[in-house]
Amino acid sequence: MPDDYDVIIIGTGAGGGTLAHTIAPSGKRILLLERGNFLPRETENWDPGPVFVDGRYISHDTWYDVGGKPFQPQVHYFVGGATKMYGAALYRLRPVDFGEVRYADGVSPAWPLTYDDFEPFYTRAEWLYQVHGKHGEDPTEGSWSRQYPWPAVTNEPRIQRLHDDLAAAGYHPFNAPCGIMLDEADRPRSNCIRCTWCDGYPCLVHAKSDAEVIAVRPLLGLPSVTLLTEAEVTSLRTDPAGRAVTQVNVVRNGQPESYSGHIVVLAAGAANTAKILLSSASGQHPAGLANGSDQVGRNYMFHISKAAVALSDEPNDTVYQKTLAVNDFYLAGNGRDWPLGNIQMLGKSNPEAMRGEEPHLTKLAPRWSLEEVARHAVDFWLTTEDLPRPDNRVTLRGDGSVQLAYQPTNTTAADGLYREFEDLLNHVGLASHHVLEKNFYMKMDVPIAGVAHQAGTCRFGTDPATSVVDIDCKAHELDNLYVTDTSIFPSIGAVNPALTAMANAIRVGEHLLERLS
Numbered sequence: 001m002p003d004d005y006d007v008i009i010i011g012t013g014a015g016g017g018t019l020a021h022t023i024a025p026s027g028k029r030i031l032l033l034e035r036g037n038f039l040p041r042e043t044e045n046w047d048p049g050p051v052f053v054d055g056r057y058i059s060h061d062t063w064y065d066v067g068g069k070p071f072q073p074q075v076h077y078f079v080g081g082a083t084k085m086y087g088a089a090l091y092r093l094r095p096v097d098f099g100e101v102r103y104a105d106g107v108s109p110a111w112p113l114t115y116d117d118f119e120p121f122y123t124r125a126e127w128l129y130q131v132h133g134k135h136g137e138d139p140t141e142g143s144w145s146r147q148y149p150w151p152a153v154t155n156e157p158r159i160q161r162l163h164d165d166l167a168a169a170g171y172h173p174f175n176a177p178c179g180i181m182l183d184e185a186d187r188p189r190s191n192c193i194r195c196t197w198c199d200g201y202p203c204l205v206h207a208k209s210d211a212e213v214i215a216v217r218p219l220l221g222l223p224s225v226t227l228l229t230e231a232e233v234t235s236l237r238t239d240p241a242g243r244a245v246t247q248v249n250v251v252r253n254g255q256p257e258s259y260s261g262h263i264v265v266l267a268a269g270a271a272n273t274a275k276i277l278l279s280s281a282s283g284q285h286p287a288g289l290a291n292g293s294d295q296v297g298r299n300y301m302f303h304i305s306k307a308a309v310a311l312s313d314e315p316n317d318t319v320y321q322k323t324l325a326v327n328d329f330y331l332a333g334n335g336r337d338w339p340l341g342n343i344q345m346l347g348k349s350n351p352e353a354m355r356g357e358e359p360h361l362t363k364l365a366p367r368w369s370l371e372e373v374a375r376h377a378v379d380f381w382l383t384t385e386d387l388p389r390p391d392n393r394v395t396l397r398g399d400g401s402v403q404l405a406y407q408p409t410n411t412t413a414a415d416g417l418y419r420e421f422e423d424l425l426n427h428v429g430l431a432s433h434h435v436l437e438k439n440f441y442m443k444m445d446v447p448i449a450g451v452a453h454q455a456g457t458c459r460f461g462t463d464p465a466t467s468v469v470d471i472d473c474k475a476h477e478l479d480n481l482y483v484t485d486t487s488i489f490p491s492i493g494a495v496n497p498a499l500t501a502m503a504n505a506i507r508v509g510e511h512l513l514e515r516l517s
């Protein structure tokens, strides 16, 4: 096994997979180290019982809350990372998210770059991940240099009616950006069969634009690219001066191995990237690698998210429901002193996944069976930005496992969004029915276990005292260590994070290509 790689990338998800895809055409020798394996294509992929009830694809990791209580985090260790399970709602952050945003409960800090700096990379990410949508509809979005590569996915009849009702009531619904390989003009030749299993399920037919299918698989035949699966990186070692990573320590199939490369990139997800750095403490870096500022692990965010089900009088036979969103509450103004967040549709409810909520559900809608409740469900996903608190952080316990401290933030805005949501339902004929908070969407008994949108922990910035990596996402304290996952986010905005991680990985990839040439 050669160990003189040009670039070693740790993690193959949105950040790592996209980075590899960006630099691979150069012929540089790339080693991808992935803790998981390929996610098996099996009938269970599209079965809510194994996926939601049994948690078939959730890792067996145990993390601990600040009180020492163990929990099973919602992390997915596969080639493609969390994107194997994601809903492929591929939003750009809004221009306002790159600046400082004031809330009742605190401040969301500015990014060191602007929306305009990111725009070309957002466009490239949208084209790479085959996003369907329509730029120009949502008043909160920034300028765009190129329309989406695919037209927006059409609304099915119930969702089109919701769209029309919202528009008639003065809201501004728009076509949500979806990363699926669907050609509605030529359905028989389309990979995607437009099923209901996009959000929270792996795609059995590989028609969801995830990082494995889009970014990693196309590289597998290249002689310059090596992918090692079941290769968990445990620590990084440096030269005696502590300026360059010289050794990447791995446990692969239970055996210790080590690799070296000119450049090392961490993209293991926000919590695990921090874990690897903290596990790499040495004489030169006693508090953990790249952690002279004590910033590694801090400012952890994961969105304040709420799944809610409204029950519609008429059946909702929608199959693919994630085609509509509303950003009318995204910005301050119109009588609001601060922003509240985003409302979008969620994957359609099904009775199997609702089973755990059955007594509650059938009490709310006594005239309907569980099957009917699911059929009448209209599913929404509400997102409010959570604020980076230094004390919301990843640390390591004595045995090296992750401890996650998290105090909720920005709850005033989240409560405000929920009130606006209830009011919105009143305008579209869904109000006379109960709204149910949909806990079963993410099976978890500890709220912080819902780490799907984890970000922060290694923020990028210009000041080494308050950030871990610089504008190019290179560690301030090292010459050859980079980070390209969501850990670099200084704030998280209120839209889904993956497209920003992908765009940033392309941006950093361009920098690395220049550096390597």
Ligand SMILES: Cc1cc2nc3c(=O)[nH]c(=O)nc-3n(C[C@H](O)[C@H](O)[C@H](O)COP(=O)(O)OP(=O)(O)OC[C@H]3O[C@@H](n4cnc5c(N)ncnc54)[C@H](O)[C@@H]3O)c2cc1C
Pocket (backbone or CB within 6 Å): 010, 011, 012, 013, 014, 015, 016, 033, 034, 035, 036, 074, 076, 077, 078, 079, 080, 081, 082, 083, 085, 086, 087, 088, 089, 090, 091, 199, 200, 201, 231, 232, 233, 234, 267, 268, 269, 270, 272, 273, 276, 452, 453, 454, 484, 485, 486, 487, 496, 497, 498, 499, 501
């Ligand atoms: C159910 C679900 C639904 C979601 N829906 C959406 C959505 O609709 N839109 C959206 O934008 N986002 C969504 N997300 C979030 C999105 O998937 C993540 O924000 C994104 O994948 C984060 O990218 P990343 O590169 O930071 O981490 P990941 O994509 O998770 O990649 C990290 C990779 O590192 C590997 N790894 C971890 N530790 C190690 C180690 N020690 N050694 C080697 N490899 C390691 C992991 O196995 C993984 O492959 C969803 C997530 C989930 C779970």
